[in-house]
Amino acid sequence: MIKPIKSEQDYESALTQMEHLLDAKKDTPDGDTLEILALLISDYERKHYPIRQLSPIEALKVEMEEQGLTQSALAARFGMSKGSISDIINGKKQMSVRFMKFLHKDLGIPADVLLA
Missing domain, CATH: 1.10.12 (Lyase 2-enoyl-coa Hydratase; Chain  A, domain 2)
Structure with a gap:
């Protein structure tokens, strides 16, 4: 019933x-x-049991872990320095629109998460 x-x-x-x-x-x-x-x-x-939405940086970290990507590999894939990737991950540098587009198209991170 x-x-x-x-x-x-x-x-x-x-x-x-x-x-x-x-x-x-x-x-x-x-x-x-x-x-x-x-x-x-x-x-x-x-x-x-509400699910908290990930921040863009948290989503990036999760996706990197799931895909087995290091900061160096992500930097090489996107044509950036490892230092720039590190600064983004540590919140010292903002993600550019171009970088967010890459994360969405290449890594599959939902756009709404990246724009949160």
Whole structure:
């Protein structure tokens, strides 16, 4: 039975229910139940577990780590000095629009994060 999620216990129960329905086919009763549970869970998580958006520098650090990029490699890739990259990462130097475009297009960092 689907009901609103009002507590952690309701949340855990909904997650368990959802786990049992993960293989449900779309446009079936189980598929519809899965879709509704996903919406309820998402709403509860948004209210109770908000995710703080990363700063542009935090996003750059995360992306560098995920892609295994060192400051030297990023500097070489972008045609900058390692010192300039270090200054940006340490907050001593602002990111230029050109650098932000590179981060967006080449590293895949969302533009809204870079402009935050």
